[in-house]
Amino acid sequence: MAQTRDNTKQAQVIDENLKRVYQDMLDQKVPDRFLDLLSQLKEQEQKPEQGGSSR
Amino acid sequence: MNADPRDEIVEHLPALRAFALSLTRNSALADDMVQDSLVKAWTKIHTFEPGTNMRAWLFTILRNTYYSNRRKAGREISDSEGVMTESLSEKPAHDGRLQLADFRRAFAKLNDEQREALILVGASGFSYEEAANMCGVAVGTIKSRTNRARARLAELMHLSENEALEMTDSATMAVVSGNKVSAAG
Numbered sequence: 001m002a003q004t005r006d007n008t009k010q011a012q013v014i015d016e017n018l019k020r021v022y023q024d025m026l027d028q029k030v031p032d033r034f035l036d037l038l039s040q041l042k043e044q045e046q047k048p049e050q051g052g053s054s055r
Numbered sequence: 056m057n058a059d060p061r062d063e064i065v066e067h068l069p070a071l072r073a074f075a076l077s078l079t080r081n082s083a084l085a086d087d088m089v090q091d092s093l094v095k096a097w098t099k100i101h102t103f104e105p106g107t108n109m110r111a112w113l114f115t116i117l118r119n120t121y122y123s124n125r126r127k128a129g130r131e132i133s134d135s136e137g138v139m140t141e142s143l144s145e146k147p148a149h150d151g152r153l154q155l156a157d158f159r160r161a162f163a164k165l166n167d168e169q170r171e172a173l174i175l176v177g178a179s180g181f182s183y184e185e186a187a188n189m190c191g192v193a194v195g196t197i198k199s200r201t202n203r204a205r206a207r208l209a210e211l212m213h214l215s216e217n218e219a220l221e222m223t224d225s226a227t228m229a230v231v232s233g234n235k236v237s238a239a240g
Binding site for chain 1: 061064068097155159173205208214
């Protein structure tokens, strides 16, 4: 059916634009706060719970 | 020594943030949600099944965070900041008939569920099954959400079937895909 084919083309056009918009967001630099957060989480875990400072 | 699956999280940060931006359409809110999701993912890593799709797992955490915030707020969060609609139109428009800025504006007008379905299936490349799993709904629901979302976008952009056909001419396709128009031969 022509109608179906048109709708498919339309969906293609929309998805192509969608991917461009999404790619623009993917290309944004990840804020440092997230990298900092991940390393903090990791650090906290590697440090066993201590009653007090060992120094 | 087993690798900590959490070391893989960092690779998904750009995608997680893009997903958050498309859901919230507000970069401050998106970043807060990414932050919350990272902490949750870190502490709930035991709920991640090794060998499964970590990106899907992270997206699921993020969307759950978003919808639980939305429930608390009692409404959809509006595109107050206009993050989706702020234009990248500094880029030359070529002769692309579908202006990206217009597309962003239209996309931001979809409801949360429709935006989500389109981003998961149309942009991120998840299958309908994966998207359905992540959203906790039936596959048919995801299909109908994406179809309705595309129809609504077409309507918002006054995109008739004929125009859609015109836009797939080779020049426009080249603009869309970022390739040069190749001369025959």
